[in-house]
Amino acid sequence: MTTFIEWLNLGFRWFHVVAAIAWIGASFYFIWLDLSLREPPKWKKDKGVKGDLWAIHGGGIYEVAKYQLRPEEMPKTLHWFKWEAYSTWLSGTALLVVLYYLQAQSYLVGPDTWIQSANLAIAASVGFIVGAQLIYELLLRTPLVKKGLAFALSLVVLITIASWLAHNLFSARAAYLHVGAMMATWMAGNVFWGIMPAQRKFVDAVSNNQTPDENLALFAKLRSTHNNYLTLPVIFCMISNHYPFVYGHEFGWLAIVAIGCFLAWGRHYFNLKHTGSKQPLIAISSLCGLVLVALTLSLTKPETSLVSDASAPTSAAQSQLDQAKLTVKVDQLIQQHCANCHSQAPTQPGFAAPPAGIIIDSLESLTQQSAKAHVAIQSGYMPLGNMTQLSDSDRAILLNWLATNNATE
Known part of the structure; x- marks a missing residue:
């Protein structure tokens, strides 16, 4: 179907x-x-x-x-x-x-x-x-x-x-x-x-x-x-x-x-x-x-009042997690909120292929799609309809990780 x-x-x-x-x-x-x-x-x-x-x-x-x-x-x-x-x-x-x-x-x-x-x-x-x-x-x-x-x-x-x-x-x-x-x-x-x-x-x-x-x-x-x-x-x-x-x-x-x-x-x-x-x-x-x-x-900023400032290299979210735990956390968020649609074989009903051909099923692929991911996550557009119920704090963690990852490249 x-x-x-x-x-x-x-x-x-x-x-x-x-x-x-x-x-x-x-x-x-x-x-x-x-x-x-x-x-x-x-x-x-x-x-x-x-x-x-x-x-x-x-x-x-x-x-x-x-x-x-x-x-x-x-x-x-x-x-x-x-x-x-x-x-x-x-x-x-x-x-x-x-x-x-x-x-x-x-x-x-x-x-x-x-x-x-x-x-x-x-x-x-x-x-x-x-x-x-x-x-x-x-x-x-x-x-x-x-x-x-x-x-x-x-x-x-x-x-x-x-x-x-x-x-x-x-x-x-x-x-x-x-x-x-x-x-x-x-x-x-x-x-x-x-x-x-x-x-x-x-x-x-x-x-x-x-x-x-x-x-x-x-x-x-x-x-x-x-x-x-x-x-x-x-x-x-x-x-x-x-x-x-x-x-x-x-x-x-x-x-x-x-x-x-x-x-x-x-x-x-x-x-x-x-x-x-x-x-x-x-x-x-x-x-x-x-x-x-x-x-x-x-x-002017999009709807970011619910998330922390992703432009800062250090944030409250990062201060509570060391780098190793942060990496594990981000990977878990990717699997829970991104990979269901943005993978080679999506598991989300209604998707036979990743939307727009964008693959985000790992830390590496998230880094490759950093620019698009940042806009989509920051604007609240992703996940679609927030079907997976991505919380504001987890959204902030993803944004801060993207900002830090880009800053260190």
């Missing part, structure tokens, strides 16, 4: 990445295309062309035109773009089920979160995503939607609250994933609830020589623009599980909001650039903001 789950994980993850590439690529391309259109010559305007552009790719020159309403004769084949979004969301949901629901006690439940039951955590996960989707759809139907800056700020507030809530409901790693899943669901919902229905009504209207609802078309375009700005923050959330020094930080719930804002701000630079407006200060300020977040997280 464990091997089967791992294969499902691999299959859904691969498909999810491929589908996301197709969706994001299409999103970026059409935003670029729409913003890059320029006023066409008169003869094209007479044919109903709103804007056009010329491009070269694949060994040929392309002429692209966007009609104000419709061409003189509707094409027999009209290409729609929807399954990129649907397949990305569906595969991402399947991956959420396989990794976080089927192994909820290991990945979804946090060591000191509000919910300690796997079944309740799964229910909370579903409620979190569905509830956030309902709130987003309600916001779209308020007067705020017509005020760009006010609506953007309201989303930032909503994401901040959601991030704080996710960090209290789920493990830190799962919390980041849920913030990303929340925004990805908004994006897929924009396609399903807004963009596709509007496009169907538009095609039906122009095919019957009727005037389409301009407000409906503009609303669909607004949803598409939202997706464009949400894309980079969502991608960050999707890859964040590899970086516990970010999501494991005491203020990781706030860091994800700051990083998302600066990424969206950087995206704004490119959107303006597509229109011919070059504002490098936006790109520079976006980069500086991201660097500032990185420096802040690096210079």
Whole structure:
């Protein structure tokens, strides 16, 4: 069963990445295309062309035109773009089920979160995503939607609250994933609830020589623009599980909001650039903001209030144990709290191979993985969900041993 789950994980993850590439690529391309259109010559305007552009790719020159309403004769084949979004969301949901629901006690439940039951955590996960989707759809139907800056700020507030809530409901790693899943669901919902229905009504209207609802078309375009700005923050959330020094930080719930804002701000630079407006200060300020977040997280301590200062060569833990006893103690801790997952043949249910290929089943292997182990232990990320109940004092012993061992190398 464990091997089967791992294969499902691999299959859904691969498909999810491929589908996301197709969706994001299409999103970026059409935003670029729409913003890059320029006023066409008169003869094209007479044919109903709103804007056009010329491009070269694949060994040929392309002429692209966007009609104000419709061409003189509707094409027999009209290409729609929807399954990129649907397949990305569906595969991402399947991956959420396989990794976080089927192994909820290991990945979804946090060591000191509000919910300690796997079944309740799964229910909370579903409620979190569905509830956030309902709130987003309600916001779209308020007067705020017509005020760009006010609506953007309201989303930032909503994401901040959601991030704080996710960090209290789920493990830190799962919390980041849920913030990303929340925004990805908004994006897929924009396609399903807004963009596709509007496009169907538009095609039906122009095919019957009727005037389409301009407000409906503009609303669909607004949803598409939202997706464009949400894309980079969502991608960050999707890859964040590899970086516990970010999501494991005491203020990781706030860091994800700051990083998302600066990424969206950087995206704004490119959107303006597509229109011919070059504002490098936006790109520079976006980069500086991201660097500032990185420096802040690096210079402030993660959640270490429960452990002693691992940077000191001597500690209370070491003073109570001579070096020989300390070595024996650390080896015992490795066998009890690390080797069950991080060994060639894991004994922990749900693991057919060591996570990320990291082996920590001896003092030597712990030394080899010192940098990664220090971050994972200090942030409280490891052991996963603290399944093996690693105590604060034992966590301090491991951290102090790592610091001393590195200092003597």
